[in-house]
Every structure is written in structure tokens, then in C-alpha cells.
Amino acid sequence: MSVEFDITSEIRGNNLLLKTFGYxxxxxxxxxxxxxxxxxxxxxxxxxxxxxxxKVINSIGISYLIEMIExxxxxxxxxxxxxxDPTIEKTFKIMxxxxxxxxxxxxxxxxxxx
Amino acid sequence: xxxxxxxxxxxxxxxLQVESLEEGFLKLSGSTSLKDMAARFSKxxxxxxxxxxxxxxxKSSVSGIWEPMNGESIDEASVIAYLDQSDYANISSFPDLxxxxxxxxxxxxxxSLGIIIKQKPGEIDFSEIDRVVLxxxxxxxxxxxxxxxxxxxxxxxxxxxxEKVFQLNNLVDAAIELSRFEKRNVLYKLALERLSTVTNxxxxxxxxxxxxxxxxxxxxxxxxxEPESIISxxxxxQSTFTYKGRDYTFILSEKEKRGGATAxxxxxxxxxxxxxxxxxxxxxxxxxHKQSIEKELxxxxxxxxxxxxxxxxxxxxxxxxxxxxAGTNIPSKEVGGxxxxxxxxxxxxxxxxxxxxxxxxISAALLVNTLNAALYSYLEFNLPLTELSFKLNKLIYRASPxxxxxxxxxxxxxxxTGKLDIVNAGHNPILxxxxxxxxRKIQAxxxxxxxxxxxxxxxxxxxxxxxxxxxxxYTDGIPEAMNISDEEYSExxxxxxxxxxxxxPSQQFxxxxxxxxxxxxxxxxxxxxxxTLVIKRI
Numbered sequence: 185m186s187v188e189f190d191i192t193s194e195i196r197g198n199n200l201l202l203k204t205f206g207y208x209x210x211x212x213x214x215x216x217x218x219x220x221x222x223x224x225x226x227x228x229x230x231x232x233x234x235x236x237x238x239k240v241i242n243s244i245g246i247s248y249l250i251e252m253i254e255x256x257x258x259x260x261x262x263x264x265x266x267x268x269d270p271t272i273e274k275t276f277k278i279m280x281x282x283x284x285x286x287x288x289x290x291x292x293x294x295x296x297x298x
Numbered sequence: 299x300x301x302x303x304x305x306x307x308x309x310x311x312x313x314l315q316v317e318s319l320e321e322g323f324l325k326l327s328g329s330t331s332l333k334d335m336a337a338r339f340s341k342x343x344x345x346x347x348x349x350x351x352x353x354x355x356x357k358s359s360v361s362g363i364w365e366p367m368n369g370e371s372i373d374e375a376s377v378i379a380y381l382d383q384s385d386y387a388n389i390s391s392f393p394d395l396x397x398x399x400x401x402x403x404x405x406x407x408x409x410s411l412g413i414i415i416k417q418k419p420g421e422i423d424f425s426e427i428d429r430v431v432l433x434x435x436x437x438x439x440x441x442x443x444x445x446x447x448x449x450x451x452x453x454x455x456x457x458x459x460x461e462k463v464f465q466l467n468n469l470v471d472a473a474i475e476l477s478r479f480e481k482r483n484v485l486y487k488l489a490l491e492r493l494s495t496v497t498n499x500x501x502x503x504x505x506x507x508x509x510x511x512x513x514x515x516x517x518x519x520x521x522x523x524e525p526e527s528i529i530s531x532x533x534x535x536q537s538t539f540t541y542k543g544r545d546y547t548f549i550l551s552e553k554e555k556r557g558g559a560t561a562x563x564x565x566x567x568x569x570x571x572x573x574x575x576x577x578x579x580x581x582x583x584x585x586x587h588k589q590s591i592e593k594e595l596x597x598x599x600x601x602x603x604x605x606x607x608x609x610x611x612x613x614x615x616x617x618x619x620x621x622x623x624a625g626t627n628i629p630s631k632e633v634g635g636x637x638x639x640x641x642x643x644x645x646x647x648x649x650x651x652x653x654x655x656x657x658x659x660i661s662a663a664l665l666v667n668t669l670n671a672a673l674y675s676y677l678e679f680n681l682p683l684t685e686l687s688f689k690l691n692k693l694i695y696r697a698s699p700x701x702x703x704x705x706x707x708x709x710x711x712x713x714x715t716g717k718l719d720i721v722n723a724g725h726n727p728i729l730x731x732x733x734x735x736x737x738r739k740i741q742a743x744x745x746x747x748x749x750x751x752x753x754x755x756x757x758x759x760x761x762x763x764x765x766x767x768x769x770x771x772y773t774d775g776i777p778e779a780m781n782i783s784d785e786e787y788s789e790x791x792x793x794x795x796x797x798x799x800x801x802x803p804s805q806q807f808x809x810x811x812x813x814x815x816x817x818x819x820x821x822x823x824x825x826x827x828x829x830t831l832v833i834k835r836i
Contacts, residue, residue, distance in 0.1 A: 188520065188522055206520065207494075207519075207520050209494075209498070209500060209554055210498075210500070210554040210555070210556060210557070210558075211500070213556075214557070240491055240494070240495055240519075241495065242494065242495045242498045242554065243457075243461045243464060243495075243498055244498050244554045244555065244556055247457065247556055248556075250453075250457070251330075251331075254330040254331075255330055255331075258328065258330050258334075271471075274467070274471075275464060275495075278460055278463050278464045278467055279457075279460045279461070279464060280456070280460060
């Protein structure tokens with residue numbers, strides 16, 4: 185089923201910035217994780233996911249984020265979310281995402297401290 | 299001596315390897331995935347045995363196919379056949395193929411791990427000690443794998459529990475948000491969004507069925523998906539409610555799981571039905587709210603209309619020597635446009651007026667106000683009543699919307715002589731009750747004021763009131779007053795009352811007439827104004 189979802193990625197120093205566009209469901213989650221695996225995790229300090237253009241996420245999408253968090257954490261890297269919609273933020277709290285990932289006002293705020 | 303040295307060597311080698319086993323177990327237990335675990339185990343094997351060629355395979359079930367775990371496959375049929383038939387951790391070698399160890403290890407979840415170690419010619423032999431170490435390492439892997447699977451189960455359990463909380467929270471939030479919407483399209487989009495997230499549907503749709511020839515309306519989530527692709531999908535659940543002749547059908551399409559789709563569950567149907575009911579209730583509440591606001595506005599309007607009417611209708615009537623005069627106006631709940639008055643003219647005569655505006659509410663009250671102002675103005679000039687009516691007709695025609703007009707009756711009485719100049723402009727017949735009991739119906743005149751603007755002339759009539767005669771002016775609210783069986787009071791009953799009570803003083807006559815009407819209505823709501831003006835020559 186073709187549902188528009190898009191993602192962009194950008195390396196800034198030792199950090200990776202991902203920006204998502206659209207519904208983070210199975211298809212969206214798969215796109216995020218495959219974009220993430222394009223980069224060698226060993227060389228990264230921080231990964232920032234900008235959710236400004238994603239207002240909806242389901243639990244399948246969250247399971248991909250959890251997989252990402254597990255990989256990142258075991259490699260001494262840290263994940264941050266920015267521009268989180270209040271509904272998604274509440275969902276992340278319930279699903280325990282913020283136990284292993286941070287949130288920030290903007291990607292710049294996270295990357296400025298690198 | 300040689301044997302002793304060899305044994306000592308073996309012992310120290312073993313003890314070194316045993317020390318690394320605990321470390322190995324910890325490393326394997328910390329794996330994030332099976333692939334990660336295979337990579338870590340491969341590294342441990344390479345550290346323990348002098349070999350760069352270690353193949354790791356996994357078979358998901360007894361009847362499954364061996365798949366490479368660390369990206370390197372091996373296709374020697376005899377070795378694969380051996381792995382298939384091998385008992386628990388029974389190590390074999392295939393010297394011709396350079397394989398020093400091949401072993402299959404059944405794992406706790408019915409899958410199997412296959413290990414193949416190759417050595418190049420000239421490398422140190424795979425010794426008996428190495429075989430023992432390999433067996434121990436396989437046991438370490440087995441334990442670590444069990445631990446990994448338990449962790450995975452725990453994580454899944456936590457995730458499933460969190461997901462249930464997420465669903466419950468979503469449902470509660472949806473109920474709150476859906477009851478607060480401002481526009482219906484926002485309500486529909488929000489409902490679809492919530493439905494999709496709470497059930498993991500890949501997409502969802504709301505179809506609002508056509509009504510009176512309109513087209514079906516569709517809303518989808520995500521918004522840019524074609525409705526047909528959802529409707530035609532085989533893996534759907536749906537729920538419908540009907541409101542005001544329209545069917546509202548919610549369809550959820552393709553329940554997602556990681557990497558594919560699965561069947562919707564009973565819980566999904568329960569969640570769908572719950573959110574559907576919330577949308578239905580929200581629409582109904584919205585309608586009731588709008589009706590309530592509309593009602594409030596109407597009540598305000600009626601309040602204004604009522605105050606206008608009260609200002610126009612006289613609280614007291616003039617006293618005419620030799621005459622008794624009485625009148626009343628009892629407005630219905632919906633303010634009507636009834637009007638009566640008795641105006642003392644500058645030549646000593648009196649104008650007796652009764653009128654009824656078609657329609658109710660503020661527009662009717664304003665039209666009565668216009669009539670009242672114009673009447674006072676024209677009566678100053680002592681115009682003939684036919685000319686006065688002609689002018690009033692033109693004025694009201696211009697001042698009123700097409701559906702509004704006024705039925706109007708005017709009689710100018712010379713109290714000294716009892717002579718009456720009369721025009722009836724479309725009003726119901728006014729009754730002149732003679733002392734001898736006969737009744738004269740006065741209907742000559744013309745069309746109602748403001749009905750047409752064709753320069754139609756009005757016809758006047760001259761009558762005379764003798765002592766004991768009574769002129770009875772009324773609006774249709776009297777004969778058309780309803781009882782609880784929707785039967786009218788009727789003109790016959792009204793005329794009979796007149797004949798029977800005309801000898802009574804005017805004020806008493808009016809009071810008893812009102813009582814008779816109320817008694818007839820028997821508690822039925824008053825549908826129209828009740829207005830009368832009675833003048834009796836004594």
C-alpha cells in the first residue's frame with residue numbers, strides 16, 4: 185500500500201541528523217531504520233531525529249525506534265528527538281522511549297553541545 | 299615426562315580459556331540481535347581457534363533450511379547433510395574439505411545453530427582439547443541464547459503492556475478530543491488518525507453516504523491515499539452508524555506488523571466501535587448544541603418583538619361618553635403581529651383599529667410598529683379611510699418582505715351620532731351585533747395591506763350604531779384557538795357566545811370571552827395571539 189513517507193539524512197561532524205515526513209508506521213519505521221543503517225554506527229556520537237513533519241506514529245513505528253535505540257546504546261551513541269508533537273511526546277512517555285533517548289527543542293541545540 | 303609437560307600445557311591452556319568463557323558469556327548476553335550475537339560468537343571462536351574460516355548457520359526449525367548468520371555461506375552437501383542429522387553437539391570433521399569441526403547445536407526455541415571451522419593445510423591441528431573447548435563454548439552460546447531469548451520475551455512483554463496502555467490512553471484522549479471539535483471535517487480526520495494509531499492500521503477511511511442526490515463523501519488517513527485502495531482491500535474491518543439518513547462507515551485497512559500485515563483482532567473491532575460511537579455522539583451533541591443556540595437566539599428575538607408589541611398596544615383605552623369600550627391582547631408564546639387601538643382624532647371622532655400581520659417574530663412586530671406610526675401620521679390629516687388605506691397599502695408593500703402583509707380593519711366613530719366610517723382591508727369579517735340580536739358581518743373593503751401594489755382602490759362602508767348595539771373587532775386567534783384534539787374554537791362558537799353575552803358590559807364580555815376560549819383549549823398551547831376590541835353603545 186503506497187503511503188507517502190519520506191526521510192532525509194545528513195552527517196554533521198560525528199553526528200547524524202534524520203528528518204522524517206509523514207506517518208511513522210511499519211513503512212515509515214522501515215525507512216528510518218534502513219536510513220540509519222546506511223551509516224557506520226561506530227563513528228557516531230549523537231543521532232538526532234527531527235519529527236517536525238511527523239504528527240502520527242503507531243506502535244509498529246515505535247518498535248523500529250526501539251531497535252534503533254538498542255543498537256545506538258550498545259555503541260555508546262545517544263539518540264535525541266526534536267520538534268516532537270505533543271501527542272507523540274505522550275506516546276513516547278508511555279512506551280518508555282525517553283528512558284533511553286533525549287528530547288530537545290531543536291537539532292541545533294543538541295549538536296551545539298557536541 | 300613428555301606426557302606430563304603436555305598435560306600441564308593443556309591444563310594451563312584450558313584454564314586460560316575457562317577464564318575467557320565468563321567474559322564470552324557476558325559479551326554474548328549483551329547482544330542486541332541474533333545477528334549481533336552471531337558476530338560476537340564468531341569473534342570468540344576466532345580468538346580460541348587458529349582459523350579465519352568460521353561459518354555460522356542457523357535453521358529456524360527442524361525442517362528448515364540452513365541460513366548463514368555471519369554473511370558467509372557454505373554449500374558442501376555432505377556437511378549440510380551431517381548438520382541435519384547431527385545429535386546434540388556431536389563434533390565431526392571432514393578432512394578432505396579442510397573442515398576440522400562441524401557441529402549442530404539445537405537451541406531452546408526449536409531453531410539450531412550450525413558451526414563449521416576450516417583450517418588451512420599446515421596450520422596447528424584441531425586437538426582434542428580444542429574439541430572440548432568448542433563444546434564448552436557451544437554450551438556458553440546456548441546459555442547466552444536462552445538468556446537473550448528471555449530478555450527478548452521480557453522486552454516484548456513490556457512493549458505489549460506499554461502498547462495496551464498506549465491504546466487505552468489513545469482511546470481516552472480520543473473521547474476527549476472528539477467531544478471538543480469545532481468543525482466536522484476536523485472531527486473525522488482526528489477519528490481516523492486515532493483509529494489508525496490505536497489499531498496499527500496502515501490506513502483508514504470514513505465514507506459518508508449520499509443523501510438526496512449528493513455525492514458520497516470520503517475522508518482518509520493518510521490524507522493522500524485513494525479511497526478505492528482502502529475499500530477494495532481484503533484485510534479490512536468496518537463499523538457503521540446512521541444519523542439523519544446518512545450512513546457513516548469507518549473502514550480500517552491492513553493491520554500492520556513488523557515487515558508486513560496481520561489480521562485485525564477482536565480488540566481492534568471493539569476499539570473501532572468505541573471511536574465510531576464517540577463520533578456519532580459528538581455529531582449528535584453538536585446538532586443539539588446548535589439547536590440550543592438557535593433557540594436562544596429566537597427567544598432573544600421574541601423578547602425584543604414582545605417589548606415592541608407591548609409599547610404599541612394601548613394599556614388603557616379612552617373613555618367615550620355613551621359608550622363602553624374594552625380590549626385585550628394575549629400574545630402566544632411566539633410573538634405575533636396582532637394590534638389594536640382606539641385613537642382620539644382631532645375632530646372629536648375616534649378611530650377603532652384592529653390588525654394582524656401575517657407571520658410572527660421580530661419582523662412582524664416591526665411591521666406593526668410601521669403601521670402604527672403611519673396610522674398616527676395619516677389620521678392627523680383626516681383623510682377618507684379609503685384613501686388612508688390606499689396609502690397604507692403602498693407604504694406597507696414597500697416596507698415589508700414579499701411574504702408579509704397586514705389584515706387591517708378601521709372604523710371611525712362619531713360618538714355623538716353613532717355613525718361609523720369603515721374599511722376592512724383583508725381582515726376577517728367584523729361583527730356588528732344589533733340590539734335585536736341580529737348580526738351584521740362587515741367585510742367590504744379590499745386586499746390586505748402590503749399584499750399587492752396594483753393601485754387597487756378600497757371600498758368604504760357607512761354604518762350606524764344605535765343604543766344597545768355592539769361592534770366586535772377580533773383577530774383570527776379567537777376562532778382558530780385549538781383544543782388538545784386540534785379542533786378549532788370556530789366562528790360558529792364565537793358568534794354563539796356573542797349572541798348569548800352581548801348584553802353584558804364590554805369589559806365583562808371580553809373577560810368572559812377569554813375565559814371561554816381558555817376553557818375550550820383545555821390546556822392546549824396557545825398557537826396565536828388572541829386580540830379583541832369591543833365597543834358598545836349604551
